[in-house]
Amino acid sequence: MRxxxxxxxxxxxxxxRHPIIGTTIIPILPDGRIVFIRRRDTGQWGLPGGIVDWGEDIATAAGRELTEETGLELVKIRRLVGVYSAPDRDPRLHSICVAVEAEVQGSMQVQDTLEVSEVQAFSKETLPQGKLSHDHDKQLQDYLNGLTTLA
Known part of the structure; x- marks a missing residue:
């Protein structure tokens, strides 16, 4: 028994006692705009993404989370932007996030109304930088600077 x-x-x-694995998607529309979601819990803009489910790989999770949150379809993962593992990157729990840039298509529409209040695409000149949720400002800067980061 003991x-x-x-x-x-x-x-x-x-x-x-182990970190949760998740993914963040930097969704690029055919016209070059980047898609963001407004989180219902904090009201902040952020990139779509979420936890990798048991039995999923990162690419499958990225496609599923993208569709669940934005209504968009993942066409192709272009590149790895980074792996973000700082214990304080997510205020809720210790998570490791794999961020990818992805070509997407379709019509933007909030699907998960419990987590997301709005979906919007921004040109590079009008990005909502500075107060994004989690560490999405860092992920976005790494993407815009063409970096692949391990942080």
Whole structure:
């Protein structure tokens, strides 16, 4: 019995004491505009994305999260922008985020009304920089500067 309890404690420790893996998508429309979502919980603009589900790879999660949050379809992942793992990058929990640039298409429409209040595309000249959610300002700057970052 004691051995079984120790095993359960070890498994729970592994599950709950490790970072969660997620993805952020920098969605580029055919006209070059970048798509952002307005988060319902904070009211801040941010990039679409979320947690990778069990059994998913990053590309599949990116496509699913993009569609769930924006109504858009992922056409092609262009490049890796970075892997962001700072323990304080997400105020809710320790998460590791894989950020990708992606070609997208379709009509923008909020799908997940519990998380997202608005979807909007911005030209590079009108980006809502400076107070994006999480560490999305850093991810966006790395993208705009053509960097691939491990942070």
């Amino acid at each position: 051995r079984s309890w120790r095993f359960v404690q070890t498994v729970l420790g592994i599950i709950f």
